[in-house]
Amino acid sequence: MLDALQNVLVTPAEMTAIDKAAADSGIDSFTLMRSAGMAVSAAALRLFPEALRFVVLCGPGNNGGDGYVAASALADGGADVAVFALGKPEALKGDAARAQRACPLSVQPLIAYEPQVGDVVIDALFGAGLARDLPEEAYETIERVSEGRIPVIAVDLPSGVDGRTGEVRGTSFTAAHTVTFMARKPGHLLMPGRVRCGALEVFDIGIPARLVSERAGDLRINTPAAWGSHASALDPATHKYRRGHLGVLSGGSLSTGAARLSAAAGLAAGAGLVTLVSPAEALAVNASHLTAVMLREIRDTEDLATWLKDKRVNAFVLGPGFGVGKKARDFALMLCDRALVLDADGMTSFEKARAELFERAANSGGRLVMTPHEGEFARLFPEIAADAALSKIEKAQAAARLSHAVIVYKGPDTVVAAPSGRAVVNANAPPSLATAGSGDVLAGIVGAHLAQGMPAFEAAAAAVWRHGEAGTRAGRGMTAETLIENIPPLP
Ligand SMILES: NC(=O)C1=CN([C@@H]2O[C@H](COP(=O)(O)OP(=O)(O)OC[C@H]3O[C@@H](n4cnc5c(N)ncnc54)[C@H](OP(=O)(O)O)[C@@H]3O)[C@@H](O)[C@H]2O)[C@H](O)CC1
Numbered sequence: 001m002l003d004a005l006q007n008v009l010v011t012p013a014e015m016t017a018i019d020k021a022a023a024d025s026g027i028d029s030f031t032l033m034r035s036a037g038m039a040v041s042a043a044a045l046r047l048f049p050e051a052l053r054f055v056v057l058c059g060p061g062n063n064g065g066d067g068y069v070a071a072s073a074l075a076d077g078g079a080d081v082a083v084f085a086l087g088k089p090e091a092l093k094g095d096a097a098r099a100q101r102a103c104p105l106s107v108q109p110l111i112a113y114e115p116q117v118g119d120v121v122i123d124a125l126f127g128a129g130l131a132r133d134l135p136e137e138a139y140e141t142i143e144r145v146s147e148g149r150i151p152v153i154a155v156d157l158p159s160g161v162d163g164r165t166g167e168v169r170g171t172s173f174t175a176a177h178t179v180t181f182m183a184r185k186p187g188h189l190l191m192p193g194r195v196r197c198g199a200l201e202v203f204d205i206g207i208p209a210r211l212v213s214e215r216a217g218d219l220r221i222n223t224p225a226a227w228g229s230h231a232s233a234l235d236p237a238t239h240k241y242r243r244g245h246l247g248v249l250s251g252g253s254l255s256t257g258a259a260r261l262s263a264a265a266g267l268a269a270g271a272g273l274v275t276l277v278s279p280a281e282a283l284a285v286n287a288s289h290l291t292a293v294m295l296r297e298i299r300d301t302e303d304l305a306t307w308l309k310d311k312r313v314n315a316f317v318l319g320p321g322f323g324v325g326k327k328a329r330d331f332a333l334m335l336c337d338r339a340l341v342l343d344a345d346g347m348t349s350f351e352k353a354r355a356e357l358f359e360r361a362a363n364s365g366g367r368l369v370m371t372p373h374e375g376e377f378a379r380l381f382p383e384i385a386a387d388a389a390l391s392k393i394e395k396a397q398a399a400a401r402l403s404h405a406v407i408v409y410k411g412p413d414t415v416v417a418a419p420s421g422r423a424v425v426n427a428n429a430p431p432s433l434a435t436a437g438s439g440d441v442l443a444g445i446v447g448a449h450l451a452q453g454m455p456a457f458e459a460a461a462a463a464v465w466r467h468g469e470a471g472t473r474a475g476r477g478m479t480a481e482t483l484i485e486n487i488p489p490l491p
C-alpha cells in the first residue's frame with residue numbers, strides 16, 4: 001500500500017470523484033480495472049494454493065468487472081475456474097462489459113451455483129455501488145456459501161456491506177480476506193463491516209496518491225500520524241507543573257472506585273499532578289486507597305470556586321461514579337471554562353439540560369471532550385442517534401457540531417470527531433478492552449492530555465489510541481488496573 005495513503009479513509013462518494021479525476025487526467029479506467037482484478041487473482045492464488053476450484057460471483061457493475069478480470073487471470077494461470085453472474089452479462093456496461101467480453105469462460109446464473117468442498121469464492125457481486133438491500137438471489141447464495149463453510153475473498157467490500165456506513169444491507173458475505181483499492185473505506189473499519197472483511201489488503205491500482213489525498217476529506221484512521229505533532233508537549237522530563245494538574249471528581253462513599261481509576265490513569269498517562277476531589281463522606285475511603293494521587297475535600301460549588309482560583313489546575317474529569325443530578329451539572333458548567341472530560345454520569349446529568357451545556361461549551365473558550373458509549377450517545381443526542389441514514393462517523397460529527405465539544409463515540413470502532421468535522425476512526429482496540437472500568441481509564445488518559453496542553457481533538461484521539469495499545473499489551477486477562485500499568489509512552 002502507498003505510505004502516503006496509509007491513514008486516509010475515503011468514502012465511496014469520494015472514491016467516485018477520485019476515479020473521475022483519474023479519468024480526467026488521462027488514466028485509462030479499464031487499466032485500473034485490470035490492475036484491480038489481477039490483484040484479486042494474485043491474492044486468491046497466494047492465500048488458497050490448495051483450492052480445487054475458484055468460483056467467481058460477478059455482479060451487474062464494475063465490481064463484477066473486477067471479477068471477470070480475476071476469473072480470466074486465474075484461468076490463464078491454469079486454475080479451475082467457474083463464473084456465476086447476477087443479472088444478464090449482456091446488460092453490463094462500459095469497462096465491466098469489456099472485461100466480460102474478454103473473459104473466455106462461460107457464465108452461469110448465480111442461482112445455479114452449488115458450493116462444493118474445495119471451492120474458494122471470489123465475491124465480486126457488489127462493491128462501492130451497493131445502493132440498497134441485497135436482492136433475493138444474493139441472499140440465497142450467501143446462505144449456501146456460509147452453510148458450506150466456503151472461504152470467501154471479497155473484491156473491494158464483502159457484498160452486502162455498505163462502504164460508507166459499515167452497516168449490512170440485509171445480509172453479507174463474511175470474507176476471509178478483502179482486497180480494496182488505493183485506500184480504506186469507512187465500511188472496512190466500522191462495525192459490523194469490519195468483522196465481515198476478514199484480513200484487509202489495500203492494493204495500489206495506479207491512481208496517483210496526490211489525486212486521492214486531494215479529494216479525501218477530513219477523515220483518518222486513528223494513528224499517531226493524526227496527532228503525533230502535538231505529543232511533544234508530553235515530554236516526561238518537563239517540570240510537573242508544566243505537565244499540568246488534573247482534577248478528578250469522586251462520587252460519594254459507595255462509588256469512589258471509578259474516579260480513582262481515572263485519576264490513576266491520568267497520572268500514568270503523564271499528568272504532572274493529579275488531585276482527586278472528594279465529598280466529605282468519601283474522604284476516608286479515598287484516602288485509604290491513594291498514594292501518588294493527592295486528595296482534596298470539596299463539598300459544594302463554593303469550595304470548587306475557591307479551588308479554581310489556582311489557575312494551575314487546568315483540566316478535569318467529571319463523571320465516573322459521580323452520580324447523576326444537579327451537583328454534576330453545576331460542577332460541570334463551572335469547569336467548562338478550562339478543559340473538561342465529561343464522562344458517564346456527567347453526561348447523563350445533562351439529559352434534560354442539553355442546551356445549557358452546549359451553549360456553555362460554545363461560549364466558554366475552554367476545551368470540552370465528551371466520551372459517550374452508544375446508550376449515553378442516545379441520551380444526549382436522541383435525534384442524531386435515531387437517524388438511520390447516518391453512519392457512526394456522521395453521527396459523531398453531527399453531535400460534535402451540535403454540542404461544540406469533541407465527541408469520543410465509544411465502541412469497538414470508536415470515532416473521535418471535532419466540531420469542525422475532522423474525525424478519526426480507531427482501529428487498534430482489542431475486544432478484551434470492553435472490561436469494567438475501561439471507560440474510566442480512558443477518561444483519565446484524555447484528562448492527562450488536556451492537562452498537558454494538547455488541543456481537545458488531539459488529546460482525545462491520542463488517548464483512544466494509547467488506551468487501545470494498553471489493551472493489547474495487557475492481554476486477555478486484563479483488568480482496569482493492568483490496563484493502567486500498560487499505558488504505553490507516547491510514540
Ligand atoms: N478506483 C477504484 O477503486 C476502482 C474500483 N473498481 C471497482 O468498481 C466498483 C464500483 O463499481 P460500481 O459499478 O460503481 O458499483 P458496484 O459494482 O458495486 O454495483 C453497482 C451496480 O449494482 C447495482 N446495484 C446496487 N445495489 C444493488 C442491489 N442491492 N441490488 C441489485 N442491484 C444493485 C447498481 O444498479 P442501480 O440500479 O443502483 O444503478 C449498479 O448496476 C468498486 O467496488 C471496485 O470493485 C474498478 O474496477 C477499478 C477502479
Ligand SMILES: [K+]
Nearest residue numbers: 123126155157
Ligand atoms: K464484493
